[in-house]
Amino acid sequence: xxxxxxxxxxxxxxxxxxxVTFPGGVFDDQLYIQYETVWGPDWxxxxxxxxxxxxxxxxxxxxxxVILNLPLELVFSSTNVSGWPQIIVTVRAQNTITGDALRxxxxxxxxxxxxxxLVSAPLVRPRAATLLGEWMSWITxxxxxxxxxxxxxxxxxxxxxRTESYGSVTVSLCMVSKDLRKLGYDNQPPIYKxxxx
Amino acid sequence: MAELHIxxxxxxxxxxxxxxxxFCRYSFQAGxxxxxxxxxxEGQTVSGKLDYEKTVIWAHPLDIHYVTKGVxxxxxxxxxxxxxxxxxxxxxxxxxxxxxxxxxxxxxxHVNCWVPSSTCITDRIRQYFLGxxxxxxxxxxxxxxxxxxxxxxxxxxxxxLQVNLLLRNFSQFGVEYK
Numbered sequence: 001x002x003x004x005x006x007x008x009x010x011x012x013x014x015x016x017x018x019x020v021t022f023p024g025g026v027f028d029d030q031l032y033i034q035y036e037t038v039w040g041p042d043w044x045x046x047x048x049x050x051x052x053x054x055x056x057x058x059x060x061x062x063x064x065x066v067i068l069n070l071p072l073e074l075v076f077s078s079t080n081v082s083g084w085p086q087i088i089v090t091v092r093a094q095n096t097i098t099g100d101a102l103r104x105x106x107x108x109x110x111x112x113x114x115x116x117x118l119v120s121a122p123l124v125r126p127r128a129a130t131l132l133g134e135w136m137s138w139i140t141x142x143x144x145x146x147x148x149x150x151x152x153x154x155x156x157x158x159x160x161x162r163t164e165s166y167g168s169v170t171v172s173l174c175m176v177s178k179d180l181r182k183l184g185y186d187n188q189p190p191i192y193k194x195x196x197x
Numbered sequence: 198m199a200e201l202h203i204x205x206x207x208x209x210x211x212x213x214x215x216x217x218x219x220f221c222r223y224s225f226q227a228g229x230x231x232x233x234x235x236x237x238x239e240g241q242t243v244s245g246k247l248d249y250e251k252t253v254i255w256a257h258p259l260d261i262h263y264v265t266k267g268v269x270x271x272x273x274x275x276x277x278x279x280x281x282x283x284x285x286x287x288x289x290x291x292x293x294x295x296x297x298x299x300x301x302x303x304x305x306x307h308v309n310c311w312v313p314s315s316t317c318i319t320d321r322i323r324q325y326f327l328g329x330x331x332x333x334x335x336x337x338x339x340x341x342x343x344x345x346x347x348x349x350x351x352x353x354x355x356x357x358l359q360v361n362l363l364l365r366n367f368s369q370f371g372v373e374y375k
Contacts, residue, residue, distance in 0.1 A: 002233065003349060015347075023249070024249075038216070038262070040235075059211070059272070073319060080203060080262075081202045081262070081365075082203075082234070082235045082236060082261075082262040083235075083260065083365050084204050084256065084260060086258060106256070107206070107235065107258060109204055109205060109206060109258070111303075111361075112204055112361040112363060113301075113302055113303060113361065114305075121256060122245075122254040123207075123246045124245070124254055124256055127246065137211060140303050144366065149245065152256075152258070153258055154256050154258070155240055155242075155258045155259070155260075156237060156240065158241070158242070158243050160220060160243065160244050160281070161243040162218060162242065162243070162244045162245075162246070162281070163208060163243045163244065163245045164245065164246035165245060165246075165248050165253075165254035166248060166249075184365045184366040184369065185363055185364070185365045186363065186364045186365065186367070186368070187301050187302070188300045189300065189301055189302025189303070189362070190301075190375035191300075193300060193302055
């Protein structure tokens, strides 16, 4: 194919959702995550699972960290960089007393630069709107949830949602692109910046 | 025409001395040569509560696509941090402005904020007990360096953002950026 005929580029992300960290320790019996991917109108998934659920996991020697090691392999094609795919990770816990409860949502932008990266994102969860609701969530250990967590990836219409944050999720990903540079895009940092980092 | 993509997150605010939850209104301002093709160049984050490290996490996604005819007026980010207290009042606790680098790749940008300070002792006492702050009527003073001489300000915390910049076709027009 001639260079002038290229209109699409392909990006591939491979890696894993490594672990969830709670700096105060994990007191739940089991933790599990669900991930969803959100992308813009010009994008389409080519291969890989765009959503999934992990195993039920428990912390080990380090009481603050729950290792999940959930593999991710996604390939997307697009004509336009705008609407770059994002991953929303929902962390939930199962407990004998409180049952199934939300621990938080975290939002990742899949890395737009080629190469491997280890990123962590904080977990955010919505707060109850009223004082009574706050007491109820304190007593029952169950927090308000979002009907559609994908709204976090749009950044619009949050109507001043009140949130709090605790813990983080860490993901390691390797990004490889095809024809991105042939289409005139430049996503590579200059050499001096790579050395700084 | 050359294109610029801004992808990333408005990540968090730290070292603001306020106890109540904080939210941020932001807007990207670019010169007359620049047009927004897609994405929202201005918006408002969720209102986050302080965590144990005294930071507020927003993790607000950014995805903006600009098309430009020249490099004059390279986009700037203006932030306006406000607090929302437990009975629903809100007031401004910080203004800040930063230039986006003209360098592709990931950038961790810290925007240092300031707020107009209370000028007399009664205002200071009222703000200490009841909350509230002074705010700018003309907010263009934030991104312009003009007429700042008579303004008395107080230092506030830092807003952090992580942005990935993708440039397209700049080198085709002879623009040298790295």
